[in-house]
Amino acid sequence: MAMLSDSLFGDAGAGDLYGNGGGGGAAGGFMNDGSGAGRKSVGGGSQGEAGARAGLLPVTVKLLATAADSGSDELIFEGREVREVTIVGKVGNRDEAGGGMSFTIDDGTGKVSVKYFFDMDMDETVARNKQLLQDGNYVRIYGQAKRQPNTDNRYIQMFSMKEIADMNEITFHGLEVIFTKMHLAKLAGGDMKADAMGMGMGMGMGMGMGGGSAPAGADAMGMGMGMQQSDHNDSQKMVLDTFAKLSTGHENGTTLDAVIAELAGSLSKAQVKSAAEALVSDGSLYNSCDEEHFLPCFAG
Amino acid sequence: MIDTAEPRPFVNAALLPRYASKTVRLVGKTSSGGGAASSGADAVLLSASDGQTVTVKTCGPTSPFLNNTATQFVEVEGVVEADGGACCLREVKTTNFGDKFDMDTHNELCKLSNGDHAALFL
Numbered sequence: 465m466a467m468l469s470d471s472l473f474g475d476a477g478a479g480d481l482y483g484n485g486g487g488g489g490a491a492g493g494f495m496n497d498g499s500g501a502g503r504k505s506v507g508g509g510s511q512g513e514a515g516a517r518a519g520l521l522p523v524t525v526k527l528l529a530t531a532a533d534s535g536s537d538e539l540i541f542e543g544r545e546v547r548e549v550t551i552v553g554k555v556g557n558r559d560e561a562g563g564g565m566s567f568t569i570d571d572g573t574g575k576v577s578v579k580y581f582f583d584m585d586m587d588e589t590v591a592r593n594k595q596l597l598q599d600g601n602y603v604r605i606y607g608q609a610k611r612q613p614n615t616d617n618r619y620i621q622m623f624s625m626k627e628i629a630d631m632n633e634i635t636f637h638g639l640e641v642i643f644t645k646m647h648l649a650k651l652a653g654g655d656m657k658a659d660a661m662g663m664g665m666g667m668g669m670g671m672g673m674g675g676g677s678a679p680a681g682a683d684a685m686g687m688g689m690g691m692q693q694s695d696h697n698d699s700q701k702m703v704l705d706t707f708a709k710l711s712t713g714h715e716n717g718t719t720l721d722a723v724i725a726e727l728a729g730s731l732s733k734a735q736v737k738s739a740a741e742a743l744v745s746d747g748s749l750y751n752s753c754d755e756e757h758f759l760p761c762f763a764g
Numbered sequence: 765m766i767d768t769a770e771p772r773p774f775v776n777a778a779l780l781p782r783y784a785s786k787t788v789r790l791v792g793k794t795s796s797g798g799g800a801a802s803s804g805a806d807a808v809l810l811s812a813s814d815g816q817t818v819t820v821k822t823c824g825p826t827s828p829f830l831n832n833t834a835t836q837f838v839e840v841e842g843v844v845e846a847d848g849g850a851c852c853l854r855e856v857k858t859t860n861f862g863d864k865f866d867m868d869t870h871n872e873l874c875k876l877s878n879g880d881h882a883a884l885f886l
Contacts, residue, residue, distance in 0.1 A: 527884050529766045572789055573885045574768030618766045631861040638873045642881045
């Protein structure tokens with residue numbers, strides 16, 4: 465498999481993740497369902513079965529269509545509950561009514577309905593999202609995969625989205641779907657003890673490829689396939705510790721800029737960004753109230 | 765609602781024959797930024813992600829190829845026409861993919877999503 469070049473999601477990708485524009489995220493914290501506290505919860509269900517969840521699962525419409533029925537409202541993929549998903553595709557059939565809107569996402573494998581209920585406390589975000597959700601636009605949707613009770617009507621309830629500014633993200637998403645599937649299949653066939661953290665690693669590597677983090681794409685992919693990256697390197701540890709330190713007493717954590725300032729002299733801005741990206745990817749850090757603020761999952 | 769009845773797979777030039785009369789998505793490189801090499805009336809040539817040249821029959825005045833709004837990389841959604849040997853693409857809709865796009869990586873996605881991992885896409 466060819467490796468992603470450095471140019472793919474280099475600085476531009478990092479800029480997207482930690483960028484200043486865009487008016488902030490709608491609902492952070494979805495990447496680490498079940499492991500953090502004080503965030504917007506997007507799922508029901510018990511916390512005790514984290515081992516059987518798939519975290520934030522990159523999906524295609526085809527995957528959603530073929531995911532098994534758990535018997536309840538959840539979908540099952542590779543032995544995991546499919547709850548939070550992310551999908552990349554074109555918007556279509558947009559229809560706005562009252563406090564929400566519905567549209568379809570067409571990713572070339574099929575079309576899926578998406579429901580978006582406006583968060584009235586976040587007018588700016590809603591206005592931005594409405595502007596981006598135009599028919600024909602490529603977007604990335606984050607949401608919850610749902611099935612209407614007693615039917616096989618599957619849809620996504622969106623809680624966040626972003627514009628696809630770099631079309632390489634479309635390629636990346638397709639590859640990430642494949643990668644995650646392989647990873648989950650491997651876990652399902654082998655070490656189930658890897659549970660939620662296993663998925664964290666999977667996502668970590670997936671995003672690592674895109675994020676252009678410290679190792680070159682080739683190395684990141686190699687490690688990803690080996691599934692050996694469970695420990696943080698020195699700079700990641702420093703960044704995580706600093707996030708933990710500066711977040712103490714702050715419900716919404718601290719910003720990347722604050723950590724960059726704190727570590728000035730020890731690590732460059734690029735090093736901090738790259739480390740933070742890797743930490744977000746592996747689930748050690750998550751967005752709290754907006755795209756600027758991050759909280760560590762595990763204090764200390 | 766989910767509808768997977770008519771997938772439009774990402775393809776490279778080598779995969780075109782497999783989808784005769786079907787709609788596909790092909791990311792191609794125009795010959796130079798903003799323009800495309802013409803192969804005759806209402807047709808342009810694109811370099812697909814596997815490096816092969818594909819003829820695209822344009823869809824009319826709204827085509828970015830004809831009104832010179834195409835970026836260096838484009839995604840052409842079109843119907844595969846197999847006239848004799850070579851396949852060409854009848855443009856339905858074209859989306860600009862900008863001037864910076866990793867064709868090698870995209871080519872791998874074309875191969876994987878039509879090959880070992882087709883179950884996730886088709």
